[in-house]
Amino acid sequence: MRVLIVDDEYLARAVLRESLAPHPDVEIVGECANGFEAVKAIAEHDPDLVFLDIQMPKLDGFEVVELAGSKPHYIFATAYDQFALRAFEVHALDYLLKPFSRERLAEALAQARLRMPAVDRAHDSHQAPAIEALVKEAAARHQPLERVLIRDGARVHVVASGSIDYIEAQDDYVQISAEGKRYLKHQRLSELEAQLDAAVFVRIHRSYIVNVGAVRRIEPVSKDNHCAVLDGDVRLPISRSGYQKIRELLG
Structure with missing residues (x-):
């Protein structure tokens, strides 16, 4: 052995x-x-x-x-x-x-x-x-993820969870946007969602998780649709269920 x-x-x-x-x-x-x-x-x-x-x-x-x-x-x-x-x-x-x-x-x-x-x-x-x-x-003491690891060839990026603005699903990968940089990680969005702090990160759409602290405002797109606006005029779609979740967190 x-x-x-x-x-x-x-x-x-x-x-x-x-x-x-x-x-x-x-x-x-x-x-x-x-x-x-x-x-x-x-x-x-x-x-x-x-x-x-x-x-x-x-x-x-x-x-x-x-x-x-x-x-x-x-x-x-x-x-x-x-x-x-x-x-x-x-x-x-x-x-x-x-x-x-x-x-x-x-x-x-x-x-x-x-x-x-x-x-x-x-x-x-x-x-x-x-x-x-x-x-x-x-x-009872299971703690949320404090940092996310992204393998990039021989390099490993260590991204603090609090620095993440939003995460986008891309098939079996997620694209993580943090501090103006983007990283691609081989992981399902649902898996990463379960590891993050639910008081900070919310699933606003089947393809997006957003850091509530990064949201500057919520705007209507049509009668029943909204989008989250982040710095840099980044706009993320919000589903009906996602709208309820983010409104609860934003108070």
């Missing part, structure tokens, strides 16, 4: 490395101190299993999964339990709360050994026991 360790704290990496040593079937193929290093190392080393910290500089653990893909299995390790729900959503094998015992680590490795033959992880409904035990209490 080829293992990659990702944690921004050297001591945490050292402890995990030492704890994995008694397991003869585990080969540590690399260690990373931040998310960017992790994405690169996953592509280079093709590990079977990644032990992944969540709160790290540059990219957090969930962003690493988004960029690196779901080919390896992931076991999240963190000192905070509020991330359990998101760990479950990205189909993590297990979720270790620091500090964890060697016995608890052995349980996580046992889960990994059982799951290695699995081919289609994305549609596997199995819930790791540690995640299942934490999901309900973590759900």
Whole structure:
């Protein structure tokens, strides 16, 4: 079992490395101190299993999964339990709360050994026991997306959610407009909508999500149709249901 360790704290990496040593079937193929290093190392080393910290500089653990893909299995390790729900959503094998015992680590490795033959992880409904035990209490603290990652060839753009003016659906992609720039991201509009703060972003049309703070005014287009006017005279269509939603948010 080829293992990659990702944690921004050297001591945490050292402890995990030492704890994995008694397991003869585990080969540590690399260690990373931040998310960017992790994405690169996953592509280079093709590990079977990644032990992944969540709160790290540059990219957090969930962003690493988004960029690196779901080919390896992931076991999240963190000192905070509020991330359990998101760990479950990205189909993590297990979720270790620091500090964890060697016995608890052995349980996580046992889960990994059982799951290695699995081919289609994305549609596997199995819930790791540690995640299942934490999901309900973590759900109430599930936080909206604070930043959006856009892969552009070898580059990665990190866009703060608050800087986004509007988002437009383009088939299986979304075009994100933020601070005068536009980015194309491979994601469904409905998926991104579910991750954004509903108190800030509203779906005004089947093809558009807008940041309420970016709306300068709402103008009638015809008897039953309206449009949202943003800076630069950008005009976005508003559906009937979208009109009700945005009026509620605007008060």
